[in-house]
Amino acid sequence: MTARAPLAALTAPLALLALWQLAALSGVFPTQVLVPPADVAETLWSLARSGELERHIGESLFRLGLGYLIGAVAGLAFGACIALSRLAEAALAPAFLAVWQVPVIAFVPVLVIFLGIDEPFKIAIVALATFFPVALATFDGIRGVPKAWFEVARVYRTRIPDLILRILVPATVPAVLTGMRVALTRSWVVLVAAELLAADSGIGQMMEMGRQMFRIDVVLAGVVVSGVIGFALDRGAKAIEHRATRWKYA
Amino acid sequence: MFVDPRPPSVASADHAARGALTIADLDKSFTIGGEPRRVLDNINLSVKAGEFVSIVGASGCGKSTLLRLIVGLDADYSGEIRLDGNRIASTSLDRGIVFQDHRLFPWMTLAQNIELALLNTDTPKERRAQIVADHIALVNLKGFEQAYPHQLSGGMAQRAAIARALVTEPKLLLLDEPLGALDALTRVHVQNELQRIWMAQRSTVLMVTHDVEEALYLGDRVVIMAPDPGRIRRIVDVDLAHPRDRGAPLLHRLKDEILAELTAAPADPANLVRLPGREDRR
Numbered sequence: 112m113t114a115r116a117p118l119a120a121l122t123a124p125l126a127l128l129a130l131w132q133l134a135a136l137s138g139v140f141p142t143q144v145l146v147p148p149a150d151v152a153e154t155l156w157s158l159a160r161s162g163e164l165e166r167h168i169g170e171s172l173f174r175l176g177l178g179y180l181i182g183a184v185a186g187l188a189f190g191a192c193i194a195l196s197r198l199a200e201a202a203l204a205p206a207f208l209a210v211w212q213v214p215v216i217a218f219v220p221v222l223v224i225f226l227g228i229d230e231p232f233k234i235a236i237v238a239l240a241t242f243f244p245v246a247l248a249t250f251d252g253i254r255g256v257p258k259a260w261f262e263v264a265r266v267y268r269t270r271i272p273d274l275i276l277r278i279l280v281p282a283t284v285p286a287v288l289t290g291m292r293v294a295l296t297r298s299w300v301v302l303v304a305a306e307l308l309a310a311d312s313g314i315g316q317m318m319e320m321g322r323q324m325f326r327i328d329v330v331l332a333g334v335v336v337s338g339v340i341g342f343a344l345d346r347g348a349k350a351i352e353h354r355a356t357r358w359k360y361a
Numbered sequence: 362m363f364v365d366p367r368p369p370s371v372a373s374a375d376h377a378a379r380g381a382l383t384i385a386d387l388d389k390s391f392t393i394g395g396e397p398r399r400v401l402d403n404i405n406l407s408v409k410a411g412e413f414v415s416i417v418g419a420s421g422c423g424k425s426t427l428l429r430l431i432v433g434l435d436a437d438y439s440g441e442i443r444l445d446g447n448r449i450a451s452t453s454l455d456r457g458i459v460f461q462d463h464r465l466f467p468w469m470t471l472a473q474n475i476e477l478a479l480l481n482t483d484t485p486k487e488r489r490a491q492i493v494a495d496h497i498a499l500v501n502l503k504g505f506e507q508a509y510p511h512q513l514s515g516g517m518a519q520r521a522a523i524a525r526a527l528v529t530e531p532k533l534l535l536l537d538e539p540l541g542a543l544d545a546l547t548r549v550h551v552q553n554e555l556q557r558i559w560m561a562q563r564s565t566v567l568m569v570t571h572d573v574e575e576a577l578y579l580g581d582r583v584v585i586m587a588p589d590p591g592r593i594r595r596i597v598d599v600d601l602a603h604p605r606d607r608g609a610p611l612l613h614r615l616k617d618e619i620l621a622e623l624t625a626a627p628a629d630p631a632n633l634v635r636l637p638g639r640e641d642r643r
């Protein structure tokens with residue numbers, strides 16, 4: 112990456128900000144509806160100072176972390192299971208692929224009925240949003256290991272533990288990590304959406320409360336915060352992915 | 362013309378008990394669309410220990426299948442394949458193979474890739490690094506120990522694959538069109554390397570290729586195969602000592618002869634039966 116690249120990356124957000132400011136100044140919309148960026152920044156600042164923002168972010172990230180952990184572990188196990196066993200694949204894959212087509216957010220009503228609107232519901236929806244991409248990536252990753260590599264292992268009579276640790280896992284890791292990164296940003300989006308629908312805290316709930324009280328500045332502050340967090344999560348996951356597949360960039 | 366009267370195998374007499382391959386009455390069929398289809402038909406071939414034998418033939422004549430059977434990746438055949446008297450039923454560290462694609466693992470460095478071959482040997486850990494280093498030096502890749510396969514050129518990667526195949530000191534080295542994916546200049550270079558390595562190691566080598574010149578340059582004998590079903594049409598002796606001169610008139614004469622034979626092959630299998638099925642001129 113050149114030194115100019117970070118600057119170049121800033122141009123689009125800055126242009127958007129300028130456009131937003133211009134639209135707010137034009138007076139086409141009342142300022143309560145189209146809040147100028149400076150006001151949103153001010154609201155963000157006061158939310159941050161009062162500790163309210165920190166509390167909401169903390170709640171949301173805790174749900175994300177726990178739900179993601181559960182979903183990722185389950186997804187890895189399930190994906191590996193249907194990839195390694197033809198029987199498991201035949202029995203489970205069609206149902207899995209059918210459920211995969213349902214938008215995760217469509218499970219909200221059912222989950223609310225069973226789990227209420229408290230923590231278990233939000234953790235469950237994150238776990239669900241994580242499970243599918245991770246399971247699918249794991250399945251594809253394992254199935255995608257070329258037969259040629261197994262033949263090399265057979266020629267050198269590589270023992271099973273070495274085969275798994277030195278060949279199967281490294282061969283699968285890039286695909287699985289990509290799936291886990293997609294799952295992370297996806298589950299963040301789903302979590303914020305679920306909090307908008309039913310929650311008593313979290314970034315989504317903060318936005319929903321703002322909407323109900325016609326504090327569009329709070330809503331927009333929530334938009335900015337959830338966007339920044341989603342971006343940071345994706346970048347962080349990419350950095351981990353990059354580190355784990357360093358050999359590609361050597 | 363300089364022809365060394367000494368038969369090439371004399372130099373490897375001390376290896377007499379190592380790496381003699383006998384193939385007797387070998388048949389192999391695949392089931393394709395429910396129909397059995399014969400891909401190798403009545404193959405008989407003896408390769409002496411330390412000998413370099415090339416196999417040429419049109420694509421589809423089963424030469425790669427033959428190597429897969431010999432290396433032990435496919436045990437489903439009828440007839441006999443024996444290495445030093447032992448029937449081949451699975452893979453073994455006695456037999457190394459280099460595939461057309463180098464098949465190095467992209468996440469391992471060159472040294473790690475080569476060391477992989479030693480994992481299931483009783484070589485002491487502290488000896489392994491030395492053996493790997495020796496073999497990297499043997500294929501002239503010193504200085505690239507820590508390079509990943511994608512950082513190597515095609516020729517270098519193929520040499521690395523050769524080092525990996527040799528590191529267990531196999532009695533028999535199988536080469537499955539190892540230079541097929543290389544450009545013409547790199548090919549010539551790696552052919553020279555192969556000859557040098559073989560002269561240093563003197564293990565038995567069986568190399569499949571579709572390049573007649575390459576087959577003649579490297580082989581003590583050249584086996585010519587015919588397709589549908591794959592069978593040996595003729596075996597040609599190349600009575601020329603190693604290291605060889607590419608310009609040797611004998612090589613050119615034999616090349617013209619073999620090419621004529623390969624290209625004149627009638628496509629109609631009915632015509633093929635009139636040709637001699639096997640001829641060992643030895």
